Amino acid sequence: MTLSNSSLLDRAETLDASDPLRAYRDLFIGVDDPSVSAYLDGNSLGRPTKASAERINSFVTNSWGGRLIRGWDEQWYELPITIGDTLAAVTLGAAAGQTTIGDSTTVLLYKLARGALALRPGRSEIVVDRDNFPTDRYVMESIAEELGLTLRWIDSDRRGGVSVDQLSASVSDQTALVVLSHVSYRSGYLLDAAAIARVTHEVGALLLLDLCHSVGSVPLELDKWGVDLAVGCTYKYLNGGPGSPAFAYVRAEYQRDFVQPIWGWMGRDDSFAMAQGYEPAPGIRRVISGTPPILGMIALQDTLNLIEEVGMGAVRAKSVALTEYALELVRELLVPLDVEIGSPEDAAERGGHIIIDHPRFESVIARLWHKGVIPDFRAPRGLRLGLSPLSTSFREVCVGVGAIRDELAD
Ligand SMILES: *Cc1c(COP(=O)(O)O)cnc(C)c1O
Numbered sequence: 001m002t003l004s005n006s007s008l009l010d011r012a013e014t015l016d017a018s019d020p021l022r023a024y025r026d027l028f029i030g031v032d033d034p035s036v037s038a039y040l041d042g043n044s045l046g047r048p049t050k051a052s053a054e055r056i057n058s059f060v061t062n063s064w065g066g067r068l069i070r071g072w073d074e075q076w077y078e079l080p081i082t083i084g085d086t087l088a089a090v091t092l093g094a095a096a097g098q099t100t101i102g103d104s105t106t107v108l109l110y111k112l113a114r115g116a117l118a119l120r121p122g123r124s125e126i127v128v129d130r131d132n133f134p135t136d137r138y139v140m141e142s143i144a145e146e147l148g149l150t151l152r153w154i155d156s157d158r159r160g161g162v163s164v165d166q167l168s169a170s171v172s173d174q175t176a177l178v179v180l181s182h183v184s185y186r187s188g189y190l191l192d193a194a195a196i197a198r199v200t201h202e203v204g205a206l207l208l209l210d211l212c213h214s215v216g217s218v219p220l221e222l223d224k225w226g227v228d229l230a231v232g233c234t235y236k237y238l239n240g241g242p243g244s245p246a247f248a249y250v251r252a253e254y255q256r257d258f259v260q261p262i263w264g265w266m267g268r269d270d271s272f273a274m275a276q277g278y279e280p281a282p283g284i285r286r287v288i289s290g291t292p293p294i295l296g297m298i299a300l301q302d303t304l305n306l307i308e309e310v311g312m313g314a315v316r317a318k319s320v321a322l323t324e325y326a327l328e329l330v331r332e333l334l335v336p337l338d339v340e341i342g343s344p345e346d347a348a349e350r351g352g353h354i355i356i357d358h359p360r361f362e363s364v365i366a367r368l369w370h371k372g373v374i375p376d377f378r379a380p381r382g383l384r385l386g387l388s389p390l391s392t393s394f395r396e397v398c399v400g401v402g403a404i405r406d407e408l409a410d
Pocket residue numbers: 104105106107133135136181185210212213233246
């Protein structure tokens with residue numbers, strides 16, 4: 001940034017100094033790396049915590065290396081469900097016994113959607129929106145083809161998301177399942193999950209929410225809102241590491257009859273009996289198929305510990321402050337250069353990231369990354385600024401938006 005921006009930087013530093021969560025940033029690896037001046041993509045891949053580096057090292061040495069196969073009996077077999085319970089309590093607003101960790105979000109979308117559809121036999125439609133994340137759309141397309149169902153597409157506002165009225169107009173007594181993202185991966189639109197669940201239930205359908213951009217960023221109350229099923233990533237705001245496994249939530253009242261399509265030994269009742277024929281395990285364990293990725297699921301516990309310490313309320317307050325500040329800088333520095341804001345301006349309708357559009361963004365992204373300013377490019381012309389409440393500073397936001405301005409002004 002140029003010298004004329006020093007008053008902007010002063011203000012960013014004042015905001016950092018009065019940030020009640022400022023000390024948490026130092027618990028992450030890489031925040032003092034001078035080659036990365038603004039990491040604005042913690043919603044695609046969260047930074048590792050220092051605690052996770054220690055935990056992974058100790059796991060390899062002591063648990064894997066020391067306990068060997070005995071580790072499965074001692075702890076690992078239950079870990080997908082015990083970590084799932086912690087994740088549920090700290091971030092999902094969900095009681096124990098409804099959440100498990102394993103597979104990818106893509107695979108869990110398939111398993112949960114198939115399980116849900118089997119609970120609504122005779123109905124022929126799945127409602128999904130055109131601006132949902134690609135994997136959500138593709139998985140529903142494959143299921144529709146497989147089962148001969150119809151997809152009822154909602155054309156949502158790209159700067160916003162699916163409204164309650166739009167959903168009302170799209171559901172009917174033929175709707176089996178509604179699949180939506182709670183926070184839009186592109187616009188950051190935060191939908192009204194309780195109202196969406198109500199509209200879904202009015203026609204007797206089930207709601208499967210994708211929480212990839214919500215978990216660890218916006219407070220969730222799945223039990224209270226009446227959400228039926230949910231999936232989400234752990235490598236975004238939960239900092240589980242690249243490809244860390246996803247989580248699945250199945251509301252307790254459906255579990256007795258819930259059968260997912262990939263019948264594996266680890267989800268069978270009494271796995272180690274190696275018995276003939278598949279009998280789903282009681283409870284949430286039946287969502288598991290094969291051996292769960294233990295090494296991949298341990299790091300996210302460190303971020304859950306931090307969130308438990310500060311509470312989702314404080315996380316959300318910081319998140320809102322960061323996106324408000326980013327929008328303020330965008331209006332001041334970028335809107336005069338023909339940048340358009342592609343996210344809701346009302347914080348109550350927004351998750352933890354914003355997106356801005358400009359025809360030249362595709363050509364500036366490589367130069368920004370080269371300079372150590374790292375947002376995400378989202379086709380056709382969006383830069384997405386992801387602001388991870390525990391690890392992003394106001395200074396990073398200022399440096400990042402300043403660098404984008406410098407590129408466009410060039
Ligand atoms: C990131 C993301 C995914 C990713 O799914 P994977 O199976 O982990 O690749 C899915 N849905 C949404 C909404 C996402 O933002």
